[in-house]
Amino acid sequence: MKIGVFVCHCGSNIAGTVDVVQVAEAAKSMPEVAFAKDTMYACSEPGQQGIIDAIKEMGLDGAVVASCTPRMHGSTFMRTVARAGLNPYMFEMANIREHVSWIGKDKVANTRKAIDLVRMAVAKLAQNKPLYSQSFSINKRVMIIGGGVAGIQAALDCADGGLQVVLVEKTTTIGGKMAKLDKTFPTVDCSSCILGPRMVDVAQHPNITLHASAEVDEVFGYVGNYQVEVRKKATYVNWKTCTGCGACMEKCPSKKSKDPFNELIGTTTAINIPFPQAIPKRASIDRDSCIKFKTGKCGICAKVCPTKAIDYDQQDEMITEEVGAIIAATGFDLMDWHVYGQYGAGRYPDVITSLQYERMLSASGPTGGHIKRPSDKKEPKTIVFIQCVGSRDKSVGRPYCTGFCCMYTAKQAILTKDHIPDSESYVFYMDIRAPGKMYDEFTRRAMEEYGAKYIRGRVSMVYPQDGKMIVRGVDTLAGAQVEVEADLVVLAVGAEGAAGSAQLAEKLRISYDSYGFFMEGHPKLKPVETNTAGVYLAGCAQGPKDIPSSVAQGSAAAAKVLSLFSKDQLQSDPQVSKVDLKRCVGCMKCAITCPFGAIKETEVRGEIKAQVIETICQGCGICTSTCRQGAIQLQNFTDNQILAEVNALLSSETEEA
């Protein structure tokens, strides 16, 4: 075999701490190596051409590129060798950037390690075989998990593009956090006025199937062919017959039910429709506060329902949806601010969250759009907004900036002045983060036109005294401790991944961080992709972001799905497991351990054998380590190849010794 080795400088990224010329020189004496050379940027156009030319001129059978991570450029170089006429799988990559130059400063040691990695790649490549992809057909339906503004945007874009869309929403209505907002920055336009029509579009679109009050239970399959088990949670109301007339709500005697849509400001009835514009506009029963469920007596809603839709015996229903791609748009939740004992940890009724304040501002909220402080229902005159509660605070495990609080706080200060002209708003902030179109101008307006008093500093303590909330903070610009006697305190609580996001990520086999946000495929270049083919992200599920960014991501994820579905067939990755029929004894242990169901039983000349379904196998290799006979092997990652790599590494050590 004639192998070519190409060692990349990556400018100074690699060459700064690795002697790339020496690595290329060392490669020349490795077994099977017919050509070795250093190159400034292997991925650049001239760099790739250099590889193609060498393959053609030297008649090489395979190429090793020693550069960066294969996640970055593996597919780039596979296309390069293919353009030179080789099978793209006759290629190996040695990662001497992330694994060497970026993590060590000792040039001698780095160079030695780089040579070892190249030697291993060469040893493996020497046993590579040409592999060929297979085609498989795809199911051009898409599931979107989460019906907030990002999910709605993605659903409408996909549906308008002709795809069949299944939208799964955990609560009983779509709309997400945006539906709870009164107005939106920086235009101060009515949130439900702009979101409401989109929600109706979802309900009426012929290509969209909406499952509200539903959650993803399990996910099987792979890109192009997912099977998703969806649990439709019992609402105790038959939604096929419920018309959303609201007669049940009017008569329900249990009026102290928790009202999560209104952020627990005020209460609702045990059977309820969360808000007038809800989609679907259907009633559901909160079991915990329903008298019928608690005592067996009542049943008033069933009596008054004109369509006899109440069904106290309703059970959760499991359905399976088959889709080719999934967009996770599960949004965010506020972090649990009760860790802030210095702000009362929930003991003081007149210390509320920004989202609770938003519900007070909303005309359809529990106070009818009047700002009233919870303790005595009086109109507050002095309102203090505290920013960065659960943002940029390592002491509560939230080091990141939520990013949108500065803007909504400015909006709330403006709205406060509109609602109560003789009110005064104080905003305690650390830095004003307003990098968006017309954003900084907006925060300036809050100060200049609406008179909001911005005080640069954190608040150490809030406590009640004589009917007021004493807010003790600091004005770091004046260099002084400050106290404000407030009527109401609004905490700009930071965001974290929505409850249950980690569990969903496990089901989708995508990565997530310790705050419950899903990891994108690449922080710059793959912002809506994940590391699992066919699973995409949109909105705050990926990280905190404002409405325009969430909408943009919804559209971006939809574009990705439309692009994926623009082909009728997908190419499978041929680096999959393969069974050596002579060695296989038909024990089928491999089939038991396979997480993808990619191995089936077959009969060859009367004997049971395992068979890999190539389009389902994901190449994880669990079967190969299960098989006692060594009969099932991952193509181009065979036991022999891995041993060859180990031997290559050890042989270099014995040489040195």
Add this chain to the structure above:
Amino acid sequence: MNVIALSHSQDRDFIAQVEKESGQNVSLCYQCGNCTAGCPYTFVYDIPVHQMMRLLQAGQKEALLSCRSVWLCATCQSCTTRCPNNIDVAHIVDVLRHMARREGYSTEYGVKSFVDSFLESVEKNGRAFEMGLLLRFIGKTGRFWTDVDLAPKILPKGKLSPLPHKVKNPEAIAKIFERFRQECQK
């Protein structure tokens, strides 16, 4: 207003010394001011605590060691408890006070005298002797009327003994002080 010539007056050794003695990283401070916001002593400080942190980041040794605030901190732990960056601010102020003392500052002479009186009492008796340390304080400061109004209140209660409650072997305690002084001289 003072101009801080950052190119010339940053004492990096001072920053390093404070970091070493306190075990804290002063770069973690992002000047949110929460320490000052909660500090009950801000009203008597000449430099509020968040500005002490800022001057420390700028290596302004003289300004810090000569200020009143280092002596007036009572180590009530409000700053440390509420710092969003988990900086033990009270510990840093403690270290600044140690350094101020070592370098001969006594900007709040009364506070320093009280501390000295207390420790002299402990060194002599092994335990704090309240009556004795008050008399020592008066002796140092010449403040003859210190708490004289409290005498008719407390004396009849029989709480203040005219004689110290010594430990059995006061030399054992004095030896701790002696060894400490020897260590300091090394």
Add this chain to the structure above:
Amino acid sequence: MSQKLRYAYYPGCSGQGTSKEYEQSTRAVCEALGMELVDIPDWSCCGSSPAHTVDHRLSSALSGRNLALAERLEGVSAILTPCPSCLTNLKVSAHKMKDPEFAAEVNALLDFPVRNTLPVKSILQAIYEDVGPDALRPKAVRLLTGLKLAPYYGCIMNRPPHIMEFDDHENPIAMDQLMEAIGAEAVTFPLKVECCGASFGVARRDIVQKLSGKLLDTAASNGADAVVTACPLCQMNLDLRQDQINVANNTSHNMPVFYYTQLIGLALGMTPSQVGLEKLEVSPMALLESLPARAEAQAQAAKKPASKGAQS
């Protein structure tokens, strides 16, 4: 209690002087609750605040001597002290000496080394955790019903939380619950952990007058009849200096400042002199004598809505 509660006891210097009544009531209450306190033999001063403001090695050595002495006692489960200042010094010393380098520096100042084997706790923590409000309640023979207390923990009983490791550092509740167990009412007192002015009373009286004055104002405005505290220095500032505070701030507080152990002692049936009530500067006797009448009035008031309402 099946298991014998036996502790090493560190009384602290102020217990021999300005907080004699705390010392006296602590010993009496612990005995009544079956908590055996074994005095650390020939204990010495922990160094208190003055030592740590001079040097941490000196401070840790002065505390460390007592830790080492306590470690020689047999069959004790923890070192207890009533005083938060002593508690902080002992705990900080033990905490810092987990670092072997620092421990070596401190041990070099001592006759015999600290092994750092015993946990250090406040008497309050031991009563709260090892006995508990539920076990205290049935032992109370005289409930203090009608007594409204501002529970004041002081600044360092619970802070910093990673060293003190007891109760909530913003809103501690141990003393509230013990007081409620003996029938008293803990009023809302948002300044539970604010500083009283500490040991600045002698050198900078103005500081104490301002900070302790605010505590008294806040206690009064929240309807407290008295303050209950667990700290000798807080108690002295609020009680002995109350007249100074009144003069400086133009107020007229006449608010008794109890040690929580005095009130538990009374509830357990001890006489006022057994818990040293006569040693308090602001006399609580009139307040305590008014309690039976108040309790009666409270009971009457509690009956009223019941008789009006439909509930059976």
